[in-house]
Amino acid sequence: MSYFVSPEFLRVLLLGFITSLHMTWRRLVNQIVPVPYLDEVFHVPQAQAYWLGKWSHWDAKITTPPGLYVYSYIVNSIRDFFTLNFRPSINQWRATNVLLLYMLLVALYILAAVSKRPVNHEGILQREFNIVMFPLIFFFSGLYYTDLFSVFSVVLAHIFWSAGTSAQGYTKVLHQTLHLGAGLISLASRQTNIFWVAVYLGGLQVIETIKHQVGPNKVHDPPILEAYFEEFPIFGISIVQSAITMIPQLLIDLWPQISLIISFAAFVLWNGGVVLGDKDNHIATIHLPQMLYIWPFVVFFSWPVLLPQLAQLSSFRRRLPRLTTALCFMILMLAVVKFNTVIHPFTLADNRHYTFYVFRILRQHWLIKYAAVPIYFVCAALVIGALGGGPAEARSESEAAQNRVLFGEDTIHASFMLVWLIATALSLVSAPLVEPRYFILPWLMWRLAVPEYVPKSRSVEQKRLVAAEKKDSPQDGRNAPSTWSIEQLLSATAAYSNVLELMWYITINLGTCYMFLYKGFDWPQEPGNIQRFMW
Numbered sequence: 001m002s003y004f005v006s007p008e009f010l011r012v013l014l015l016g017f018i019t020s021l022h023m024t025w026r027r028l029v030n031q032i033v034p035v036p037y038l039d040e041v042f043h044v045p046q047a048q049a050y051w052l053g054k055w056s057h058w059d060a061k062i063t064t065p066p067g068l069y070v071y072s073y074i075v076n077s078i079r080d081f082f083t084l085n086f087r088p089s090i091n092q093w094r095a096t097n098v099l100l101l102y103m104l105l106v107a108l109y110i111l112a113a114v115s116k117r118p119v120n121h122e123g124i125l126q127r128e129f130n131i132v133m134f135p136l137i138f139f140f141s142g143l144y145y146t147d148l149f150s151v152f153s154v155v156l157a158h159i160f161w162s163a164g165t166s167a168q169g170y171t172k173v174l175h176q177t178l179h180l181g182a183g184l185i186s187l188a189s190r191q192t193n194i195f196w197v198a199v200y201l202g203g204l205q206v207i208e209t210i211k212h213q214v215g216p217n218k219v220h221d222p223p224i225l226e227a228y229f230e231e232f233p234i235f236g237i238s239i240v241q242s243a244i245t246m247i248p249q250l251l252i253d254l255w256p257q258i259s260l261i262i263s264f265a266a267f268v269l270w271n272g273g274v275v276l277g278d279k280d281n282h283i284a285t286i287h288l289p290q291m292l293y294i295w296p297f298v299v300f301f302s303w304p305v306l307l308p309q310l311a312q313l314s315s316f317r318r319r320l321p322r323l324t325t326a327l328c329f330m331i332l333m334l335a336v337v338k339f340n341t342v343i344h345p346f347t348l349a350d351n352r353h354y355t356f357y358v359f360r361i362l363r364q365h366w367l368i369k370y371a372a373v374p375i376y377f378v379c380a381a382l383v384i385g386a387l388g389g390g391p392a393e394a395r396s397e398s399e400a401a402q403n404r405v406l407f408g409e410d411t412i413h414a415s416f417m418l419v420w421l422i423a424t425a426l427s428l429v430s431a432p433l434v435e436p437r438y439f440i441l442p443w444l445m446w447r448l449a450v451p452e453y454v455p456k457s458r459s460v461e462q463k464r465l466v467a468a469e470k471k472d473s474p475q476d477g478r479n480a481p482s483t484w485s486i487e488q489l490l491s492a493t494a495a496y497s498n499v500l501e502l503m504w505y506i507t508i509n510l511g512t513c514y515m516f517l518y519k520g521f522d523w524p525q526e527p528g529n530i531q532r533f534m535w
Helices: 007-032 040-051 067-082 090-115 127-132 135-140 147-165 169-187 191-214 231-244 247-253 255-271 290-310 313-319 323-340 345-349 354-362 373-386 397-407 414-428 436-449 460-471 486-494 497-518
Strands: 521-523 526-531
Touching (some): 147 169, 147 191, 231 247, 290 323, 290 497
């Protein structure tokens, strides 16, 4: 009977539950929305054209490369081989996107294995399940959009890069070649993926190479919670000084990323710009507030992941930025809001998207956009703090041991934060349109980096520490508190952060999917054509 309550068996049941929700979403979309909707109006006919052998046909309104359509052609060609008179409909094109959700789940587990990240094998609910239930990933898995193929291809490139960092000789070259191939596939799905398959992974590769050559202790790269703002320039100077002495080795290790950047530059020169079609409405610009909007985006979706850093209020207070740092950043944020707020006409014209209503609130009074600045800053502090895992500064050996027990050796350093910020900024600030789908990859890379929280009750060493504390405390119970403290309550809640995250995603998915399916409305200029709410 113990087998039926084992984590493995319960995990299978949980996967079955997630699959059931996903298949229900797919079935209802095809029943209630049997014709292409919104961007599907462009994607589906283009995929159909390729299926009919019209490889030279291209819709001038499509902005992204044809990677999704080629992938869908291959999948449906395999189905055609086993099926008589197979004629792809919108249902079949959407089905190729549905398949990507499970391919992504497998890829995430492979990435965790090759990255050698600590995994809580006793936990029933693991990070990978929550990622595939992330509302934007889950929602667009039921429609024929490019987002899932884009995310999957980036994760695939990440797998080959991670595997290559620990390989040697011909095996390393093989993984680098596969990284290059996966990167080209990723660029064929979305141009801005260059910042994740080349810049982001290239930045991480530079850190890996330098630390391997000179030793990790020779590079000023403190854990994220021990790093003050002024240490980032010191880290940058340290990296540059080390890099200058090993340029040949860096070129050997970075040739896949350099090749991808050269390929991207060649495409831009050939195309006359980044986007393929509809260039008038997708002009690159400097849009710095994108780097403000991402923080509440992450907090809104991932607030359960932020709870573990609140489990110890005393250590949480040491995580907070210094007052001078906070004031400097908020002044900078106010200047960005004042001088660089860009509101794309699409944002104000299309009330089918949730961003329309967010910006309607921000534009109700001129003070609101400035009042949001402290919210941006607090959200940023929480998101960055989540990467630190345990206490920012151990005051005793006991506290240091507790930090190791809770988060193992899964330590995030300032170098990761700097590389992630650069890649995120490059991928966002050139886009004038505030589109939640643009935030998926920055969120995913952050979520994969957050150290996994292991509750106290799961650790033998932690039990020993708790027992030692009890030994020094009054035993008669007269001084024991009759109710839980706030810290105990936060700690108990943090123990279920993964469960809360999944439940939160399910709640959002139920709400947004219901709104899409059953709360359609008409535009006066398009009577009889149902409009639907979506991300």
